[in-house]
Amino acid sequence: MPFDYITELLEKNNKKIVLLVMDGLGGLPMEAGGKTELEAAHSPNMDRLAAEGTLGQTIPVRPGVTPGSGPAHLSLFGYDPIEYKIGRGALEACGVGENIKAGDIAVRCNFCTLDRDGKITDRRAGRIPTEEALPIIEKLKTIQVPGVEVTVRHVKEYRFAIVMRGEGLSPEIDDTDPQDTGVEPLPITAIDPKADKTAALFRQWSDQARKILSDEPKANFFTMRGFATDPGLPPFPEVFGLRAACVAVYPMYKGVSDLVGMDVIKFEGEYPTDEFAAVKRVWEDYDFFFIHIKKTDSMGEDGNFDGKAKVIESVDQALPELLALKPDVVMITGDHSTPSRMRSHSWHPVPFLLWSPALGLADNQDHFGERACQLGGLGTFHATQTIPLGLAHAGKLLKYGA
Amino acid sequence: MPFDYITELLEKNNKKIVLLVMDGLGGLPMEAGGKTELEAAHSPNMDRLAAEGTLGQTIPVRPGVTPGSGPAHLSLFGYDPIEYKIGRGALEACGVGENIKAGDIAVRCNFCTLDRDGKITDRRAGRIPTEEALPIIEKLKTIQVPGVEVTVRHVKEYRFAIVMRGEGLSPEIDDTDPQDTGVEPLPITAIDPKADKTAALFRQWSDQARKILSDEPKANFFTMRGFATDPGLPPFPEVFGLRAACVAVYPMYKGVSDLVGMDVIKFEGEYPTDEFAAVKRVWEDYDFFFIHIKKTDSMGEDGNFDGKAKVIESVDQALPELLALKPDVVMITGDHSTPSRMRSHSWHPVPFLLWSPALGLADNQDHFGERACQLGGLGTFHATQTIPLGLAHAGKLLKYGA
Numbered sequence: 060m061p062f063d064y065i066t067e068l069l070e071k072n073n074k075k076i077v078l079l080v081m082d083g084l085g086g087l088p089m090e091a092g093g094k095t096e097l098e099a100a101h102s103p104n105m106d107r108l109a110a111e112g113t114l115g116q117t118i119p120v121r122p123g124v125t126p127g128s129g130p131a132h133l134s135l136f137g138y139d140p141i142e143y144k145i146g147r148g149a150l151e152a153c154g155v156g157e158n159i160k161a162g163d164i165a166v167r168c169n170f171c172t173l174d175r176d177g178k179i180t181d182r183r184a185g186r187i188p189t190e191e192a193l194p195i196i197e198k199l200k201t202i203q204v205p206g207v208e209v210t211v212r213h214v215k216e217y218r219f220a221i222v223m224r225g226e227g228l229s230p231e232i233d234d235t236d237p238q239d240t241g242v243e244p245l246p247i248t249a250i251d252p253k254a255d256k257t258a259a260l261f262r263q264w265s266d267q268a269r270k271i272l273s274d275e276p277k278a279n280f281f282t283m284r285g286f287a288t289d290p291g292l293p294p295f296p297e298v299f300g301l302r303a304a305c306v307a308v309y310p311m312y313k314g315v316s317d318l319v320g321m322d323v324i325k326f327e328g329e330y331p332t333d334e335f336a337a338v339k340r341v342w343e344d345y346d347f348f349f350i351h352i353k354k355t356d357s358m359g360e361d362g363n364f365d366g367k368a369k370v371i372e373s374v375d376q377a378l379p380e381l382l383a384l385k386p387d388v389v390m391i392t393g394d395h396s397t398p399s400r401m402r403s404h405s406w407h408p409v410p411f412l413l414w415s416p417a418l419g420l421a422d423n424q425d426h427f428g429e430r431a432c433q434l435g436g437l438g439t440f441h442a443t444q445t446i447p448l449g450l451a452h453a454g455k456l457l458k459y460g461a
Numbered sequence: 462m463p464f465d466y467i468t469e470l471l472e473k474n475n476k477k478i479v480l481l482v483m484d485g486l487g488g489l490p491m492e493a494g495g496k497t498e499l500e501a502a503h504s505p506n507m508d509r510l511a512a513e514g515t516l517g518q519t520i521p522v523r524p525g526v527t528p529g530s531g532p533a534h535l536s537l538f539g540y541d542p543i544e545y546k547i548g549r550g551a552l553e554a555c556g557v558g559e560n561i562k563a564g565d566i567a568v569r570c571n572f573c574t575l576d577r578d579g580k581i582t583d584r585r586a587g588r589i590p591t592e593e594a595l596p597i598i599e600k601l602k603t604i605q606v607p608g609v610e611v612t613v614r615h616v617k618e619y620r621f622a623i624v625m626r627g628e629g630l631s632p633e634i635d636d637t638d639p640q641d642t643g644v645e646p647l648p649i650t651a652i653d654p655k656a657d658k659t660a661a662l663f664r665q666w667s668d669q670a671r672k673i674l675s676d677e678p679k680a681n682f683f684t685m686r687g688f689a690t691d692p693g694l695p696p697f698p699e700v701f702g703l704r705a706a707c708v709a710v711y712p713m714y715k716g717v718s719d720l721v722g723m724d725v726i727k728f729e730g731e732y733p734t735d736e737f738a739a740v741k742r743v744w745e746d747y748d749f750f751f752i753h754i755k756k757t758d759s760m761g762e763d764g765n766f767d768g769k770a771k772v773i774e775s776v777d778q779a780l781p782e783l784l785a786l787k788p789d790v791v792m793i794t795g796d797h798s799t800p801s802r803m804r805s806h807s808w809h810p811v812p813f814l815l816w817s818p819a820l821g822l823a824d825n826q827d828h829f830g831e832r833a834c835q836l837g838g839l840g841t842f843h844a845t846q847t848i849p850l851g852l853a854h855a856g857k858l859l860k861y862g863a
């Protein structure tokens with residue numbers, strides 16, 4: 060169990076901690092000598108917090124390692140992703156509200172298009188939109204497999220998740236996605252003999268699904284990836300003594316929050332103002348608020364430098380609403396870097412801002428940006444240290460030893 | 462095995478990584494407020510790389526721990542020297558081209574001078590030069606010990622190495638060097654009963670050697686240190702997916718490179734230009750080049766501040782030859798610090814420069830020196846993270862998790 064030494068020191072109080080994550084926040088200049096997205100963004104509110112607070116930069120997994128979204132968030136929540144591995148299936152299913160329990164097997168699926176010979180011609184079934192996918196999902200929900208309960212959940216567009224519940228199941232099953240076209244999907248095969256029974260059950264389900272889908276023009280089959288079960292993570296609220304709320308728009312981030320035991324808050328809308336309004340609504344019920352902004356990452360992956368800077372600016376403009384709630388500690392960071400220049404996640408350290416008017420460490424930085432964070436008072440630290448830092452600044456940790 | 466998480470992510474490409482190590486690079490000012498050797502050196506090429514690249518500083522073993530050359534290099538190569546211990550005997554023997562296999566026992570020996578009572582009067586036999594030592598080594602090669610094969614290899618001046626091959630040998634044997642004069646060499650004694658047989662075999666060899674050497678005026682006996690076997694390190698080329706070449710002048714560094722599975726390149730000469738020419742010759746055959754410059758350390762140990770700065774300048778002058786090969790990633794650092802002021806290795810963090818024109822993190826530093834490195838974008842990191850950082854910047858690592 061991580062952070063035994065923290066759990067021992069917990070002290071209850073009514074201080075509030077906000078962790079505001081702009082996905083893929085870290086960036087690079089587009090050309091030598093230029094500014095990064097965060098440096099270029101006009102963000103007077105964050106700059107004020109930077110001046111009053113303390114900067115630093117985090118390593119999400121290990122130096123040089125580019126994290127996926129799941130591992131990067133686990134790390135921010137205090138779980139070293141090298142130690143705690145979570146299958147994408149479990150994240151995806153949790154993200155659409157399916158509560159995965161120990162022993163349940165979740166898998167993520169993509170609709171695909173097969174030709175007459177059963178070979179894949181489109182790995183995403185023409186990226187069919189959600190409205191086309193939903194009626195097909197309804198048909199799949201009718202499939203029965205004796206001895207187990209199977210739930211099908213639509214995720215988004217051509218993506219869905221299956222959860223199988225029953226006795227003696229194992230997730231040790233290989234992906235069926237061949238990662239290529241012109242070949243058949245791979246058979247559902249156990250990696251370990253203890254998963255033979257589970258693989259056979261999924262094959263039964265899959266055979267029935269193939270018949271049901273055979274007349275579909277695009278989504279006439281599917282591939283399966285990331286068979287997984289509940290990883291049994293030590294619950295965040297117990298480890299850190301926090302009533303924890305997740306405010307996020309995208310399923311993946313709700314999923315990982317749910318897996319660690321946070322309450323996922325339901326709300327309408329997708330803008331920072333909507334998310335901050337949702338935080339306001341449940342402000343009295345929680346001690347810790349994880350707020351997730353997705354579009355910094357999406358813009359980075361699109362190579363849209365200005366767009367990414369604008370998303371940061373939109374968060375900055377909405378920030379006064381959040382600060383009006385008078386949080387005791389605000390931490391603003393990313394889960395990883397997504398430089399627009401690279402159009403992908405990267406391994407570069409992630410800018411970090413800690414604002415705690417009562418107990419902040421003085422440093423010389425007055426602007427929230429990569430180069431300022433490199434010189435910040437918190438130095439370079441592993442992302443798993445984020446929550447303990449927040450707890451400390453909220454006065455929630457007693458002295459270690461006499 | 463270290464870096465399982467890296468090995469899983471390896472992606473092959475033809476990008477080239479250079480690790481240029483100036484031994485004992487880190488330094489201190491000779492007086493308060495002064496410059497270090499690296500800061501004082503006129504090194505316009507390195508300064509340009511610093512401006513275009515990213516700086517940082519490494520901890521070779523642990524804060525406060527002064528490393529020997531073996532552990533310091535292991536750390537740079539990704540093997541935490543607290544976890545992987547290698548006897549000096551194995552390093553020395555490998556360094557002179559003796560390929561140590563699992564079960565072989567290697568030990569490093571120093572010729573010494575004994576008086577009539579068998580007491581040591583000179584622990585280095587008057588530092589006899591190589592040409593005097595070689596004929597003596599030839600005599601020692603004639604010694605036979607039943608049941609095992611013994612190889613004697615001259616190293617340099619008064620130093621040589623012995624390798625014993627056979628069944629059931631163990632390196633758990635104490636040094637015989639009393640680290641003092643006026644006393645006898647210590648008897649060859651097993652530390653663990655499982656090495657009793659091995660100790661007895663080495664005593665047989667040693668007794669014969671004592672007779673053979675008895676008429677030598679200076680080198681009439683020897684002491685033995687660092688009994689060791691092949692530590693069975695996970696091979697560097699497999700762990701990191703790199704065809705790796707070592708270009709070094711001194712045996713010790715060839716030894717540690719050989720132990721981790723790099724190819725040791727043969728070449729003539731001892732200057733940076735000679736080493737860079739050797740790199741050029743094999744450029745197409747490898748992905749990773751470890752280049753070792755010894756004399757920064759020797760000058761530091763001699764307390765020669767200006768000499769150390771001049772060695773750095775000579776490397777800087779030769780650098781364009783290396784850069785003309787168009788490496789994709791260049792990392793310039795030391796294995797540890799050797800401040801001229803201390804005339805010894807030290808524990809101080811080691812300056813680190815990473816130049817990767819495609820993917821480098823922006824920082825504010827434009828000069829390669831200790832104080833600039835302290836403020837660099839890479840922060841302070843453990844030397845074992847060096848290779849993963851190089852791999853990432855060369856595009857040789859896939860994303861960790863989804």
